[in-house]
Amino acid sequence: MNEEFKIFYNGTILTMDEKEKVEAVAVRGDQIIRAGSLEACEEMVSGKVVEKIDLEGRCLMPGFIDPHAHLMMLGMCHTWIDLSYPKVKSIDDIVAELSKFKDTMKDGGMIRGFGFDQRTLAEKRYPTADDLDRVTTEYPVQIMHVSGHSNVVNHLFLEQLEIDEHTDDPEGGVIGRDENGVPNGQLYDSANDFFAKKAGVVIGNNGPNIHMPDTPDNLLTLVEVGQDQCLAAGVTTINDPQVTKQELDTFESSREKGQLKMRIVMSFLSTYLDKLIDLGFRSGFGDEQLSIGSIKFYADGSLNSGTAYLSSGYSDSKRTQGYLYHEPEEFKEMFVKAHKQGFQTITHAQGDGAIQVVIDSAREAQKQKPRNDVRHRIEHCGLPSKDQIDDLAELDIWPVPQPQHVFQFGEGVVRAVGEHGNNYSPYGWFKEKNIPIVLSSDAPVAPPNPILAVYAAVTRETLKGNVIGAEHRISLTEALKGYTIEAAKSIHKEGIIGSISEGKLADFVVLEKDPYEVKIDELKEINVCETWISGERVYAKQNRKERAVSR
Template sequence: MKQQSLLFYGGSILTMGEKGDVEAVAVKDGKIIRTGSIDACRTALGSDEVQEINMNGKCLLPGFIDPHVHLMMLGMCNTWIDISYPKVKSIDDLVNELSIHTDKLRDGAIIRGFGFDQRNLKEKRYPTADDLDRVSTEYPIQIMHVSGHSNIVNHYLLNDLGIDVNTEDPEGGVIGRDETGKPNGQLFDSANEFFAKKSGVLIGNHGPNIHMPDTPENLQTLIEVGQKECLAAGVTTINDPQVTKQEMESFNGANNDGTLNMRIVMSFISSYLDELIKLGFCSGFGDEQLSIGSIKFYADGSLNSGTAYLSTNYADSARTKGYLYHQPEEFKEMFVKAHQQGFQTLTHAQGDSAIQLVIDSVKAAQQNSPIDVKEMRHRIEHCGLPDPAQIDVIKELGIWPVPQPQHVYQFGEGVIQQVGKFGENYSPYGWFKEKNIPIVLSSDAPVAPPNPILAIYAAVTRSTLQGNIVGEEHKITLDEALRGYTIEAAKAIHREHIIGSIEEGKLADFAVLAQNPYEVSTEQLKDIDVTETWINGERVFTKESIINN
């Protein structure tokens, strides 16, 4: 059936392109054919049957692009018990919240919760298997840290996973232990691989294993739940930065049966690198809906969980130091191999020492390949606490940092507690701005919700959940923040030719806001509602409900 042509007018239209604000937008066959005056747009549509959409004072923007969303993990965690702060403020709260659900359990069930942050608990420590045994010793219990980099299990599940005093720490991970050396239920980074050993996706020391075994039907439900949350926030395109066979098959299935509305750029986890090279893949395979965009590496762990690889010690971690997933030479060899194959790379690197590993690898890639590293736009995901001296090199090599302003909002004060005053430079947008390094915003959902409006507020204010300001010098302007979630985010995934701005020839992906962000106070920014989301000239979300195509 032929798509109806559209004319948007009657509100603010922020193109994020060269024209700036315009009066109207004309859409035909899912693409933008004209922007400008109402008369010019009507003329461009000619004699077509046109649906004229009066926005009644609302604000039209390009659909938000989030270059770091774990979509199926987002869906998964939204189906688990919410144990996040401020709902859960202590280990007693945690036990009580989980215990509410024990009466509903049947044989074979598991109690799962997501979102705790030890630094926001009254006890300022990680829970243990002993704590979770207070909930149940008859059913398995698993709770995931808000970072996704650690899980805690009770003794029932610890035994079921086959972890005992003789189990060695895996490379790139740690099994928590009590003072006698016995496992205490804490599993950090690559130690999460134990969940997948019986049935599931194995990735070894290539990242924290977030790929919980499940049925194909349930995996489709996870996509549906995650997609619904993204669309409600005006997000029309995501880059999923940790794809395995499980995600690829699930996304492809949703695409084939017509339930995938969003555009997804997939970044395969580095454990697949050799296989992808053997098959001849590189960045760019796929279409406008679903494509292979890059390879994802992990350099270190998480600042929130005390496992990021810093040159300084942690003040609140028994280990005091973080660690790397790979030895430096192994990482460099993989990185160069990916670059030579024509893959853009995304590397999770939070600590300055891990960031240096990426910098050294980009230099090695440039020396060992005719492909220009700047053209590849190799990315550092999070880029949490770089050393100031590294900023010039990041600029020189054309590396794109992709931080998450909501991490500062949620965790900024905890980072300062663990690393000292230097923690105020968490996600140092001010340094990037000073050196003309691209400003890109993202969420890392489900670590933070896929909420561009809240992220924009956080980037502009550097406010924390507790109401304080962290790193005043790293505030950015509203214009920079909006561009960072639209056109600059499109560039970060090499899609600026088709999305990211409201310009002629691009796809008709839009977010409609209740108010123009430029016409409200800074404090009111975070309360602006997304009222509609459009993809390909089709409305896929309204404030009242999701509309299925």
């Protein structure tokens, strides 16, 4: 066992535990051995060589846990051209940003961008292949919607993907077409599988394909880039909610090379359900750094892209209600199979129509095989009906929303669906029924920025400073716990992480200021100074005073 000893002191220490605040924390190796007074911590390590970490008045908290973040996709999109709002406000802006890179292209190259949102564009529509042909007709061009649920390509790339007017829409997806039925460059949800059919991971109607083909070395770089962003934000553990063989191989390779620092709980895509069952896997396989957490299902598309399955429909889309990835009975069969095997399930479901499919499936699964404390989850759970909240409570289903989505996209959702859009991510309803409050990012849809997520959850403000659904605000304590101990519970890891408690792993974030001691408007400006995993500092914004003394 690593016998290195550390004491953290001289700052605010928020435990997210029953003690709430302590004066100091003592660590042996990778484990917390005492959280209490400085005197008690010093007594605990009496006679040892101790490294004392002076917090200098700053704030120590448990490392943030993001239960829904796509690590490699985060790295991938960070290497693509930024098309996010407010940098990009029109289709002309998109063309201009992409065109900056046209002259750098070489044979075999392509131009890729990420982050556009049709609802924030001046034209209030999706770009088309005709628009992207203005960038170049000599090289493939691809832009990914901020939701990850759709892409637009130029005509050259459509030809390379072998998509034409004779190509049928796949189950769980749509190929955009013009008035004559000719593909217009838009690919929605499972239609993204076309990118992987020649080389890559094909997932069928089990989700939007975000697994772009690449070399092993480049894939390792994506892990490194994504991890760097998480560590700089104080995130020490993530649940990657869409793992295929590509992610598993890359995560394992990264760890073997000593590059993987953070903890990753993997949710395998439902594509692999039968294979995992044949091999005897269930939730919980793995170790403290890399483990199998759950099976990921997709019920519907995205609220942002207008493909989530809503009973109310959309006012800004021809697809009035969105669509389902699976017919309800097919989904139920898959869900029950995973439940019986011993898996926790996490299901992407945004619209009330899709959420109902999950509720019906969970009820049937418990009927066929009752299980305690499964914590089946609904990812996003964007616009449930009020009646469905009772079902979530009854079935102990954990919703995992993203407050930053309200911050970034809330106003567009309200415009698209009407007043009910104010109930986007309805934390207030969850609180009424004692449903757990969990926060996450869905990075790269939103950046891995727990501090901004906490601010968004507490204020319900949007990017433009307006308030959406004030009745769904939560307290600062609920928000901070939602990104620490409650997030740990959502991945069944509360026994080892999520709070500063004796016996747990020494995963910490050091904040510039105590969140409780700043004005609410200043909350989102708090900087992350340091990030620690297993008692080792893995990120530092600036040098800190440290000294070793003998006790």
